[in-house]
Amino acid sequence: MGKSIIDKIWEKHIVHKEEGKPDLMYIDLHLVHEVTSPQAFSGLRMKNRKVRRPDKTFATVDHNIPTDNRYDIKDAVALNQMTTLEKNCVEFGIELAGIDSPNQGIVHVIGPELGLTQPGMTIVCGDSHTSTHGAFGSIAFGIGTSEVEHVMATQTIWREKPKTLKLEINGELRKGVTAKDVILYIIASYGIDFGTGHVIEYCGETIRKMTMEERMTICNMSIEGGARAGLVSPDETTFTYMKGRKHIPEGENFLSAIEEWKQLASDYDAVYDKVISIDANDIAPMVSWGTNPAMTAKINDRIPTFKKCKTEIEKRSLERALEYMGLQEGQKIEEIKIQHVFIGSCTNSRIEDLRQAAHIARGRNVHPNVRALVVPGSQQVKKQAETEGLDTIFKQAGFEWRDSGCSMCLSMNNDIVPSGEHCASTSNRNFEGRQGSGARTHLVSPLMAAAAAINGRFVNVSELI
Known part of the structure; x- marks a missing residue:
């Protein structure tokens, strides 16, 4: 075996x-x-x-x-x-x-x-x-x-040795759908505890086509699905990303390391404790509307209604989430207005994330009722973004361009969402008070966050690309 x-x-x-x-x-x-x-x-x-x-x-x-x-x-x-x-x-x-x-x-x-x-x-x-x-x-x-x-x-x-979960995603992602949408879709479909006690191996042609930064976004939110960890077997995409970085072996040592790393790949007959298969074509741009990442819907959908609740516990959970978020049952996701946008965090603050957001921001203006922050994940990311002129695009559109740090992901620094106000956030958690006491967080991709900043509400970014 x-x-x-x-x-x-x-x-x-x-x-x-x-x-x-x-x-x-x-x-x-x-x-x-x-x-x-x-x-x-x-x-x-x-x-x-x-x-x-x-x-x-x-x-x-x-x-x-x-x-x-x-x-x-x-x-x-x-x-x-x-x-x-x-x-x-x-x-x-x-x-x-x-x-x-x-x-x-x-x-x-x-x-x-x-x-x-x-x-x-x-x-x-x-x-x-x-x-x-x-x-x-x-x-x-x-x-x-x-x-x-x-x-x-x-x-x-x-x-304790964890159980193993194979999560396979195959097919083509639709226009406007990103790695962040993929992991939000998974959690929305299977819940915040589907990975409990497991380490998830993400695989399939959809994952293989992803860049390293996209794979990092997927693995980042494995925890929101209850898993102990998440990983992807290394391949040529991995090795290409790693080559030349400060602590990576050089020359023949790097080539030898690659041969060793290739042996890590799961055997064709590996047995897992649990297997989940997903069709990438089912995934759409996603928006969280509630107070945990499973409370997420496709951009063209509505918030659930009490009639759809199967148990009294589900009904009470929905009731509490709607009360905290200031939303209504059955409300269209596209009707949700936002006052803040945060593009950053360990989930979505890398150079590819900023490029995506800048693509939407270019030539447009932040809505007058919105405060929008762009926070690079590192000083190196910031330097590269500025070399590419992304900072200029953001600033001309009305975004605040910042130094690197965790920032508005969590209320542990100066960047806090005021009580009762809504924030489109590229971070990973939308719990009560996560971005500040009474703050209302909506988890989205960098594309969706930038589109919300421009429109003052959630819109289907696929239609803007």
């Missing part, structure tokens, strides 16, 4: 195995940011421990950093967390992409960008969207603060 890529990576990284207990797993890369690391470093200091492998640990500041003026940090907690990380990295010998670094950015953007993320790795970070790195054929997952300390001290972590 063949093995999946998930089985192959997992078995290779077992340090200690005992019947009926979690496996002790070796970790290849530990990514650190300013919010979930202070207590971990303090724990090491109190126990007189060192970071076991500082060479396999990499840090950046992203969650708290202001994106309008990164040196004007008014929040005392944010300032303390950022300066504390700087001091900790110096003390423990960890490389830091700090506030002045040209490599600074969102941790899940700069990992692949710098070539830190590589196929076959186990990767952890104190952030739930670490699954993004799975796009390269790695098992990557978020961990808690106590686990951050454990990995720092031992370069290992205890984990």
Whole structure:
């Protein structure tokens, strides 16, 4: 019986195995940011421990950093967390992409960008969207603060082996449909718990045709489907993206690494615990209307009605979501007006995302009732976008052009959506209060977000392309 890529990576990284207990797993890369690391470093200091492998640990500041003026940090907690990380990295010998670094950015953007993320790795970070790195054929997952300390001290972590889920997508995506629409469609169709206890392997011709940045978007939101992680087997698209990046092997070493990485691909007779098949042609531009990512509909559809609820629990859930979001049952998605647009986050802030949004923004103007932000995922992305003139397109259209950081994805910095107002967001979560107390978040693709910024409401971006 063949093995999946998930089985192959997992078995290779077992340090200690005992019947009926979690496996002790070796970790290849530990990514650190300013919010979930202070207590971990303090724990090491109190126990007189060192970071076991500082060479396999990499840090950046992203969650708290202001994106309008990164040196004007008014929040005392944010300032303390950022300066504390700087001091900790110096003390423990960890490389830091700090506030002045040209490599600074969102941790899940700069990992692949710098070539830190590589196929076959186990990767952890104190952030739930670490699954993004799975796009390269790695098992990557978020961990808690106590686990951050454990990995720092031992370069290992205890984990039960997950189940495997094969999610195959075949067919051509329709005009205006992006990777973000694909993952929103999956969660809307199968719910926020369909992947619980599993690592998802995304495969099929639709995935194979995607760029690495598109694959990262898919893997990023595996967590919103309840999965422990998501990944894609590496292929020529992966290797082409990786070549020449800072931490990637060069010359013959790179060619040798490719041959090794190719062996990770799932065997033709690999057995999975669960299999899901999707026709790409069924997917349309998507918009979330509720308070979890499964509460999402196609742009031409309507919000569900109470009559369609199968259980009393579903009815109460719909009722609460509509009350929080200020919407009506059966309302057309295209009738939803928005006051804010956020293009950014670890889901959609890479150069391809910005190019898509700029394509819609070019020659148009942001609606007078809308405030629209474009936040690159890293300083490198920002530099490239400015070289291509994308910043000029955005600014001429009335968008705010920012520095890199997590920004309006979560209410942990200056960029907050006011209570009761609606935001078209390219981020990954639309929970109550995610973008600010009382904020109403709608998850969309960069194309859909830019179109909403221009029109002041949701429109079918397929008709604008």
